Amino acid sequence: MTFDDFDFDEELLDGLHSMGFDQPTPIQAQAIPVILNNKDLIACAQTGTGKTAAYLLPVLNKIIDATPDNRHLNTLILAPTRELAIQIDQQIEGLGYFTGVSSIAIYGGGDGAAWSQQRKALAEGSEVIIATPGRLIALLQMGEINFGNLQHLILDEADRMLDMGFYDDIIRIISYLPNKRQTLLFSATMPPKIRTLANTILNKPEQISIAVAKPAEGILQLAYLVYDEQKIALLKNILKEGEYNSVIIFASTKENVKKLDEELRRNRLIAKAFHSDLDQKEREGILREFKNKALPILIGTDILSRGIDVEGISLVVNYNVPHDPEDYIHRIGRTARAETTGTAITFINDKDQRKFVAIERMIGKEIPKLSLPAALGAGPSYGQTGGGASTTEAKPQRKKKPFRPRGNKPGTPRSKSGN
DNA sequence: AAAAAAT
CATH class of the missing domain: 3.40.50.300 (P-loop containing nucleotide triphosphate hydrolases)
Structure with missing residues (x-):
């Protein structure tokens, strides 16, 4: 299989080849048709599997296929860290070099110049926004962004974003987005919290799973x-x-x-x-x-x-x-x-x-x-666990302590139990 | 248990 099988536009294929992309990775081979087909998607995939291009390529292709008067703010990508947002933006610049798609990374921590640069790019009509949640919400509250015509929402490293306490922020951001949109959720792991989020914000998603939690062979x-x-x-x-x-x-x-x-x-x-x-x-x-x-x-x-x-x-x-x-x-x-x-x-x-x-x-x-x-000199020996029982030993049955109120009067706060 | 993310 090659990228030519996806019927991408020439401008996109040029960018792809200039970036040295050759064969689609497994996640790309599976995700691209689903995304081109306008389905919502849950993808379980680690970084380093070609996950970013797996969503960028079909989304970029859909943007350049849109009629010229439809070239408005089209896609929002949420990422957990600023550096990741920047990197995704750079990848858009590379892959989309010949497509003329405009993008902007929106994140906090910069000086006043960064603020005005972000606002200017928004005013000029960036087609793709890659954002960390905090700054995006600030701009939304100021009314600086109109998501009325948004087509795609992509959550990258969704599990990490939830780890960082972004659940409420994500829900809040989504309240500014149209209900009719395509949502793609990428996550390295699929804990229950991710399932809950997916059930809340995705619509009949297709699921693909590439991630085996295994490090690269090399x-x-x-x-x-x-x-x-x-x-x-x-x-x-x-x-x-x-x-x-x-x-x-x-x-x-x-x-x-x-x-x-x-x-x-x-x-x-x-x-x-x-x-x-x-x-x-x-x-x-x-x-x-x-x-x-x-x-x-x-x-x-x-x-x-x-x-x-x-x-x-x-x-x-x-x-x-x-x-x-x-x-x-x-x-x-x-x-x-x-x-x-x-x-x-x-x-x-x-x-x-x-x-x-x-x-x-x-x-x-x-x-x-x-x-x-x-x-x-000598280091610690294996099996030494800093005083605790060795993990390789069978777990002894934990003795159940009978519940004892320790003489606390009802209603009085308990003393800090040492656990 | 630690880190990150708006000012």
């Missing part, structure tokens, strides 16, 4: 059992081997990211931190440097874990085991994109062993544990 996954005090030395050791030219290091908190950044700079490694405390301008500048290979090492929170597509990342380091097992797949998926290869190394301290076992269970295989370089 990723070599490794791990170290390591105490917190040894992590910096281990990281320096890995980075100074020097065979990695483009590296993302994930840490679980902004504080950890900042500390790590200082530490690496002290060691004359060229690194920068990336997290939500930075100015939006800085965020965009740093990401650009990293994409251009002017910056070899990026240290970030999970703001970077989903969707961010940078070519040629050779190594991902999980300085902490991610809180959410899903994030592991997303994090390591930053490397080995588009059929290349890469390495993902996870640092597991004694407390994180349980979380890592959950990850191994999810991906259905055990990740090899490397021994620490001799200079670092």
Whole structure:
């Protein structure tokens, strides 16, 4: 199967070929006909599967097929992070280069210039808006956007948006949209909350599922059992081997990211931190440097874990085991994109062993544990879970405590139970 | 349990 089978317009095929697209990926092969057929869609698909183009291509094609007087604000795409919104916009610019479709990314955090730029683009009549929820709602309340003729609503990374508490915002945004529209929902996972959302905002959707929660074949996954005090030395050791030219290091908190950044700079490694405390301008500048290979090492929170597509990342380091097992797949998926290869190394301290076992269970295989370089001394041993029972042991029957009111008088607040 | 997102 090739893209020519979809009967796309020439201008779109030109953009497609100039972007190096050749064969449709499985999600594209399945989603494109459904979308061209004007059906609502729930698609279960990870990033890195070609999901963005799967909805952009048919939507762009429908826009250029519309009669000239119908070339109004046509499509709204919602995304969880600003960087993702920017990236989707860039992909429209690439794929739609020869189509003349106009788009604008709408998101917060910018200065006054960003505000006026967004308003100007809206006034001039962008056909596609890619937005994070907050700023979009602000503009809607100011009456700056008319969605009266909207044809398509697309929710990208819907599960992440719900994780971030955007349910009410999404419903609110939809209240500004026409009921007669095509809605497409993309999500890496399908928890009940997503089902509820889908039942509320989709109309007789078709469903496709591509996602097997499996990392790409080309990723070599490794791990170290390591105490917190040894992590910096281990990281320096890995980075100074020097065979990695483009590296993302994930840490679980902004504080950890900042500390790590200082530490690496002290060691004359060229690194920068990336997290939500930075100015939006800085965020965009740093990401650009990293994409251009002017910056070899990026240290970030999970703001970077989903969707961010940078070519040629050779190594991902999980300085902490991610809180959410899903994030592991997303994090390591930053490397080995588009059929290349890469390495993902996870640092597991004694407390994180349980979380890592959950990850191994999810991906259905055990990740090899490397021994620490001799200079670092011994790390924690496997099965050590920071005092708790080993996860590999059978769960002992939990004793049911008989309910006892502990002498509280009715109506008096209970003392904080220690749980 | 952490992060992100409007000002």
